[in-house]
Amino acid sequence: MTKINKNKPLEGILVLEFCQYLSGPSAGLRLADLGARVIKIENPGKGDLCRILPIKDQWVEENTLLFHTINRNKESYTANLKSEGELAEIKKLISKADVMLHNFRPGVMEKLGLDFQQAKMCNSEIIFAEISGYGKEEPWAKKPGQDLLLQAMSGLMYASGDREDAPTPFGLAIGDILCGAQVVQAVLAALVYRKRKNKAVKIEVSLLESLIDFQFEIFTTYFTSGKLPVRSAVNNAHPLLGAPYGIYETHDGHIALAMISLKDLKETLGSTELDEFDQSMVFSKRDKIKSVLVEILKKENSAFWMKKLQANGLWAADLKNWEQLKNSEGYKKLQLEQEIKFSEEKTIKTNRCPIRIDGEVMWGEIPAPNLGEHSKAIKREFELNEELL
Known part of the structure; x- marks a missing residue:
């Protein structure tokens, strides 16, 4: 019609x-x-x-x-x-x-x-x-x-x-x-x-x-610091942001973690492997923290981790390809086609x-x-x- x-x-x-x-x-x-x-x-x-x-x-x-x-x-x-x-x-x-x-x-x-x-x-x-x-x-x-x-x-x-x-x-x-x-x-x-x-x-x-x-964020940071942005060696998603910001493989797919305090993330994941790190290290130890998360998150399915993360109101999303997005309820309600x-x-x-x-x-x-x-x-x-x- x-x-x-x-x-x-x-x-x-x-x-x-x-x-x-x-x-x-x-x-x-x-x-x-x-x-x-x-x-x-x-x-x-x-x-x-x-x-x-x-x-x-x-x-x-x-x-x-x-x-x-x-x-x-x-x-x-x-x-x-x-x-x-x-x-x-x-x-x-x-x-x-x-x-x-x-x-x-x-x-x-x-x-x-x-x-x-x-x-x-x-x-x-x-x-x-x-x-x-x-x-x-x-x-x-x-x-x-x-x-x-x-x-x-x-x-x-x-x-x-x-x-x-x-x-x-x-x-x-x-x-x-x-x-x-x-x-x-x-x-x-x-x-x-x-x-x-x-x-x-x-x-x-x-x-x-x-x-x-x-790229105004990157340029303004460069103008102020005089230093070129450096991409994370592990799961880079934004060169200016600290851990855990990035995309992580799970047992059956991938999830995205946005700005989450390390304290909240430790409690949600229920893992002691992050105990040696605190919030002051999310930039200085960015790659090490991400490397630990890589090993933790691939042990369980995306749905398992998303349930935990969402229950605690943490910013995370499961990755969707175009077909998965098209078939999702939220996409259908927006009438995007x-x-x-x-x-x-x-x-x-x-x-x-x-x-x-x-x-x-x-x-x-x-x-x-x-x-x-x-x-x-x-x-x-x-x-x-x-x-x-």
């Missing part, structure tokens, strides 16, 4: 998305989830290159499943931005818009004549948001802004894994998604600011800055927007658009080619 929201908070806001891959489209996705009308401006013939970038070789008709995960609820308008006539149409569309998003390389929008200064000439109150890999300044401005490469440059890979492990990348495109989320925050702030000041607003966010901001319908025969299941407003879930079940699917309708609606007739 299709779920329809009424009065979403961004209804009436028009967003033009000059973006591809993940960072910009993920920002457009969230704005669309919140009610904005998002029109993807795509190159004829190719479109967003995410259309042909598969994950696990999964496709839905002519586009990849990946494309559909972050482009639902959008429209597609194709334009050759190097064509004088079609560029004029785009500028007319900008005059009607509230927000422009782009994640082209630095300098591209300037060459096309669609940079902030040009956009302001079309629309004196446009909100112009641009995403880059490293910002506009040399020496890094022209480096490829790809997520794994940014993880490598930002230090993030030294937060995960154990001390002797190779640098460990985050298993998702974390830079793209964080950056997209920060763009959404900035756009929402700019909408408020524009209402007060009646002026155009320029937003600049880079993947590098997003990933460094993500939605179906996107392509036809009577074809649907795909995906996650919904995680935001609730006034208790209402922000559903968004319209599939991602085919390339140029809405071009003719948008031309008619905004009378984009009237000057060329």
Whole structure:
């Protein structure tokens, strides 16, 4: 059954998305989830290159499943931005818009004549948001802004894994998604600011800055101490936290232990093997304490330990894979899934927007658009080619 929201908070806001891959489209996705009308401006013939970038070789008709995960609820308008006539149409569309998003390389929008200064000439109150890999300044401005490469440059890979492990990348495109989320925050702030000041607003966010901001705990600690964080040699989960913080193998699985006082943990586990340690040693003897816990916890099943830990109100969780999570009662009650319908025969299941407003879930079940699917309708609606007739 299709779920329809009424009065979403961004209804009436028009967003033009000059973006591809993940960072910009993920920002457009969230704005669309919140009610904005998002029109993807795509190159004829190719479109967003995410259309042909598969994950696990999964496709839905002519586009990849990946494309559909972050482009639902959008429209597609194709334009050759190097064509004088079609560029004029785009500028007319900008005059009607509230927000422009782009994640082209630095300098591209300037060459096309669609940079902030040009956009302001079309629309004196446009909100112009641009995403880059490293910002506009040399020496890094022209480096490829790809997520794994940014993880490598930002230090993030030294937060995960154990001390002797190779640098460990985050298993998702974390830079793209964080950056997209920060763009959404900035756009929402700019909408408020524009209402007060009646002026155009320029937003600049880079993947590098997003990933460094993500690590504010580590950087602040490093700035203060002058010492690089060191990953625990045993069961590292956070290089700044002491024992027992980490993931531990049990007889039949794994459990996670968060911030727990050593005194409470000793009493709960009922083991004398930790008696030589006290709370003052959770950093200085971090690896030794964890090594003892490794031996204790693997003797019993996860359920055995979880019952003890939860009975004493200690912060612990049993690890779930995606299938176990999906089948859990808590997951089911949150109603985290939605179906996107392509036809009577074809649907795909995906996650919904995680935001609730006034208790209402922000559903968004319209599939991602085919390339140029809405071009003719948008031309008619905004009378984009009237000057060329």
